[in-house]
Amino acid sequence: MGSSGSSCSSCSSPVSSIKQSWREHPASSYSLKINKFSQLENHTAFSDHKYQSRLFSSGGYNWKLIVYPRGNVNDNGSGFISMYVELDSTSLTESSPTTEVFAELRFFVYNKKENKYFTIQDVEVKRFNALNMVRGLLKVLPYETFINPENGYIFEGGQCEFGVDVIVPPPLTNWxxxxxxxxxxxxxxxxxxxxxxxxxxxxxxxxxxxxxxxxxxxxxxxxxxxxxxxxxxxxxxxxxxxxxxxxxxxxxxxxxxxxxxxxxxxxxxxxxxxxxxxxxxxxxxxxxxxxxxxxxxxxxxxxxxxxxxxxxxxxxxxxxxxxx
Missing domain, CATH: 2.60.210.10 (Apoptosis, Tumor Necrosis Factor Receptor Associated Protein 2; Chain A)
Incomplete structure (x- = not known):
């Protein structure tokens, strides 16, 4: 028995806000270079399967880059590389009376074969506040695609590079x-x-x-x-x-x-x-x-x-x- 369906010219699938591209310029906010990816995987097995970078500054606030080498299982990211940024909690208290921060996030993974950076972003600006300090993408790249040296993301015995642009728009001054x-x-x-x-x-x-x-x-x-x-x-x-x-x-x-x-x-x-x-x-x-x-x-x-x-x-x- 065949399946039945219907179509409507006025109906359309929702447009994804996730955009992917390539660019030659590296990340401008923070770069995380790993000498041996397998060791990073072993390390994160003892830290909730994630690696958190040192604090870095962008847009007047402090952030951390978070990488899940095998995906954030709690966010349905299993089988993918997951990447996030976390707003340092002291940034909100130090910037009083600001109680929330808006930022555009772009994540990068270097590809040696292409000599370019795979770029992925959610074009919707993200809101950070006391209830939402961590935002990012749970499915940056499939793990199997990333780990295969023939694809260029792992190179020279296990090296790789992740990065992020955190773009915080300045306060509105023209209106x-x-x-x-x-x-x-x-x-x-x-x-x-x-x-x-x-x-x-x-x-x-x-x-x-x-x-x-x-x-x-x-x-x-x-x-x-x-x-x-x-x-x-x-x-x-x-x-x-x-x-x-x-x-x-x-x-x-x-x-x-x-x-x-x-x-x-x-x-x-x-x-x-x-x-x-x-x-x-x-x-x-x-x-x-x-x-x-x-x-x-x-x-x-x-x-x-x-x-x-x-x-x-x-x-x-x-x-x-x-x-x-």
């Missing part, structure tokens, strides 16, 4: 936290009444400076349009106040609705601005905000005033490190 303030003020609107609109002769007019989202802003209005508006459209821009000086690489995101109000209370002209301000003194907006003919027909009140309104929905804020 930023971006927040988008959607709860600005109870009245997140700024209103500007431009009087005697029909008689305005200046090229551009600026509103009073106002504060929204912890930043100072202003509106700019071109009553006859800026140079790109061909004299037929009103131009309106929102600018950062001169006192707002952005630091290098600093930027502000805003979401604001700008309106020209109809005196009758309906049919307001509205445009939405969703943009990043990336430089000081930036002005963003619209060259062709609205037809000047339409404004003269229906958007000036009895006193020849034009009312412009900016309603802020979002203003971003960034907290960042000061290491630069």
């Amino acid at each position: 930023e936290i971006v927040s988008f303030d959607e709860k600005l003020l109870s009245s997140p609107k700024f209103s500007w009444t431009v009087k005697n609109f029909s008689g305005l002769n200046e090229y551009v007019y600026k509103s009073d400076i106002f504060t929204m989202g912890g930043r100072k802003w202003g509106l700019m209005l071109y009553p006859k349009g800026d140079t790109r508006a061909t004299g037929k459209f009103l131009s309106v821009f929102l600018h950062l106040a001169d006192s707002e000086t952005l630091k290098p690489d600093e930027k502000i995101f805003i979401q604001v609705h700008v309106r020209v109000l109809n005196p009758l209370g309906s049919c307001h002209v509205e445009k939405k601005l969703n943009s990043w301000y990336e430089k000081s003194n930036w002005a963003l907006g619209w060259c062709n905000f609205f037809s000047l003919d339409e404004i003269r027909k229906a958007y000036l009140d009895k006193e020849d005033s034009l009312k412009v309104e900016a309603e802020f929905k979002v203003v971003s804020a960034i907290k960042y490190s000061t290491s630069i």
Whole structure:
């Protein structure tokens, strides 16, 4: 009777985090060279079948390299070379208030035949703390593969070499936290009444400076349009106040609705601005905000005033490190 099975194109086997490779460069944290591997095996028979190196320093902490020549039986590593590193317990107390250490581990076994180092690592960074002082790999190489001189790991009468890289990332010093303030003020609107609109002769007019989202802003209005508006459209821009000086690489995101109000209370002209301000003194907006003919027909009140309104929905804020 044949066996039955099923397959699914959306299903896949879990990707192993164990990666193997070869490299010419030896271990950078610690190297353990054995003159006669058989003697190491005999020695470890009286020390829980493992050899522990002397302490070595890496990343500001002290460690030991642990090798099980015939595998860590208690970790289901029988029949393999098992390798671990152990964090020295005094490293945690001496580095108070640190209570845990993160480290990337790479284990090496020298191969004389290839004249390279067999490299194996779990690409997941390991967490060391009071409850987990020892981390490593239980199946580095099959024992029979390692012990056969023809494979190159044992050479010149029993010599071999193990090594490890313990890579401890430095503390985080560069960071930023971006927040988008959607709860600005109870009245997140700024209103500007431009009087005697029909008689305005200046090229551009600026509103009073106002504060929204912890930043100072202003509106700019071109009553006859800026140079790109061909004299037929009103131009309106929102600018950062001169006192707002952005630091290098600093930027502000805003979401604001700008309106020209109809005196009758309906049919307001509205445009939405969703943009990043990336430089000081930036002005963003619209060259062709609205037809000047339409404004003269229906958007000036009895006193020849034009009312412009900016309603802020979002203003971003960034907290960042000061290491630069």
